[in-house]
Amino acid sequence: MTVDYDSGLGKNAANFAPLSPIDFIARAAEVYGNRLAIVHGPVRQNWRETYQRACRLASGLRKLGVENGDTVAVMLPNTPAMVEAHFGVPMAGAVLNALNIRLNLASLAFMLRHGEAKVLLADSEFADAARQLAQQIHGLYVVAVNDILGPDDPAFGNTDYESLLAGGDPCFQWRLPSDEWNAIALNYTSGTTGDPKGVVYHHRGAALNAISNILEWDLPKHAVYLWTLPMFHCNGWCFPWTIAARAGVNVCLRKFEPKLVFDLIREHKITHYCAAPIVHAALANAPESWRQGIRDKVRGMVAGAPPPPAVLTKMEAMGFDLVHVYGLTEVYGPASVCAEQVEWSTLTADERAQKKSHQGVRYHLQTAITVLDPDTMQPVAADGKEIGEIMFRGNICMKGYLKNPQATHNAFAGGWFHTGDLGVIAENGYIKLKDRSKDIIISGGENISSVEVEDALYRHPDVLAAAVVAKPDEKWGETPCAFVELKEGSTLTEEALIAFCRNILAGFKTPKAIYFGPLPKTSTGKIQKFELRKRIRSSSAIDENNG
Structure with a gap:
């Protein structure tokens, strides 16, 4: 007779809670409240202060009328306010829409309308755009963020960020989502052909990808992380939540400048950073004098395009250790990793770089990555030659495209997320990207x-x-x-x-x-x-x- 493992053994408040990355900051504040959380110019903010500011933001948004499921958009560079928004907005029950700050006004207006944003947090650098957007979009409430390292333009917006926080409750009693499938973030694709698509993330996927980042990188407690990667891009590959989970340090960076990056690495003993290959290449090709005095190992994560082996070789020669990951907006940023093998250490630097340029294997908490024939949905041969489409399946996949059921259906056809990227499976089972289908x-x-x-x-x-x-x-x-x-x-x-x-x-x-x-x-x-x-x-x- 089969044992009944279900009757009387259901979920309850004692044995089940929805997964959400916003709980990571609560733990960081409880356990490591006095430890440094944010560095930004002269700003030094610990985890207790950062948590209280996120609570104030959540409380302030609720007082503005933001309700569960409402969209709160942000137009911010990598600043303390951007870190706080990744927690304060979902603490309010809202959905964070981090806008690409380099887009033109028409694209931004489309996204705000499509996502039905109620509130826009805008850095003073984008004051003119915020003013125009407020005129175009009826009812949009603009909060001016005057960052300490940004331009001074206090005369825009319905209120300013610090006033909003001052009116908020530092002990705001936020709640986990009623369902971990609830939306936590909205990210728009580039929209190079037609309108951009709104990719919807859920709390569960955001939490699992944040934890996977830790597992793939063996990220230690109190890692010092430099924000070379824009937080508006796939929510910074989920690293605002990842760094909170390890009670690390967010070293903010408004704009990428190679010399400034080396200066910050030296000054703050940066341990980790993420960037696209072009950024790593800029660092690899910078004058050697800029790197003087950097003695500790720096670990970088590279994604966004296949990293040229030549760049990987140069970075290794500098003493930088790069981990190659792969993904798309639809899979929360990186969802596969080129997991290094011990035997690679015996290879030459160039041979090792060739190995490390593969897109690799699934993230710990992703169910699968493979290469399939998109017509038959059958796997290609693991011979490194037969080309198919790279596909993902598992918890680290979007809910779908906002208000676009046909595109969602097409993306998930056959029970797999279709990336549109072409690749092969090497004999060792690692995925190797060959190209975008259009490329x-x-x-x-x-x-x-x-x-x-x-x-x-x-x-x-x-x-x-x-x-x-x-x-x-x-x-x-x-x-x-x-x-x-x-x-x-x-x-x-x-x-x-x-x-x-x-x-x-x-x-x-x-x-x-x-x-x-x-x-x-x-x-x-x-x-x-x-x-x-x-x-x-x-x-x-x-x-x-x-x-």
Whole structure:
């Protein structure tokens, strides 16, 4: 007879509580209240003070009429207020919509309307935008945040942040969500084609990804974390909640500047930071004198695009230890990791960098990552050659797209989240990203990975940044075209760089044209390939081809 393990054994207040990352700050304040939580210029704030300020924010928002499920938007750089908002907004029962501060006014207005934001917290740097948004969106309540390191513009908004907190209760009795499936955050995709989609995170996923960050990195208690990654991007890959769970230190950074980063690392003994490959490349290529005096190991997490092995090699030579993770907005930022193996330590630095450039295996608390044929939904062969679509499944996946049931249905077709990224499964089971489906170049019937070509370009010591896109060609259909940023003072020519690549790549994969100059980037450091495609389409060669 089967034993009944259910009758009389249900959930109750004593044995079950919804998972939520907002509880992490409560524990940090209870256990490590006197320990440093935030560093920002002259500001030093401990965990007890930070918790009380988050409670005041939650209380203040409720007094403004914010109710459970309402949207509170923020337009903030990496400042103490941004850290506090990640706790205070969900403590109020609301949903945090962290806006990309680099977007144009039309995009911001769309997001505020689509998400039905009741309140907007805006840094004084964006005062003009906040004023215009308030005029365009009826009923939007603007809270002016005058950061100590920001410009002084007190005359905007319905009230200011410190006044809102002063009227709030530091002992506000916040509650965990009634259901861990409740929304905690709303993040918009880039929207390079059509309107951006609103990705909805739940409390459970945010908590599990925050804990997974700790597990993947062996993140110690009281780690000192530098905010090189924008907190508006996938909620800073969930690291505001991760750092609270370890009672670490948030060293805020309004704007990325390589020299300032090295200065902060030296001054505050930074132990960890996260960034896109372009940011790591900027650090790797900075003058050596800027790094003088940094003696302790610094650990970085890299994601956002496949990191060129050449950059990984340079960072290792600097004494920086990089962990490669992979994910998308829809999976809370990183949800897979290139878990390093002991035997990799016997490899050369270049061989180790090649291994570390793989997207790897699932996060601890993610159920699965694989590569499937999107038509048959069958796994590709684990041979490192057969290409399919990378897909995720598990707790670290979004609820779906806000007000977009068709897009949600399509994204979850077949019981997997479809990333749109193409990859292979290596013989050791690790996932290797080959390209975005739209970035694969088909030349004379042959598939060319733009990532592979970019890796070759990055091997040249004069290359600071590189991106490869398809250029229409009358004979081959498409050929690889490269856009490259060179180090200051370099005299490298197009012919010389093409010849360099020809020694690494097959002839048909070698770029047929290279353009030098600054690359368009998002605020998170990703190179905007769609802008490069626009440049190619407007060239005389394309006009003739289409003519």
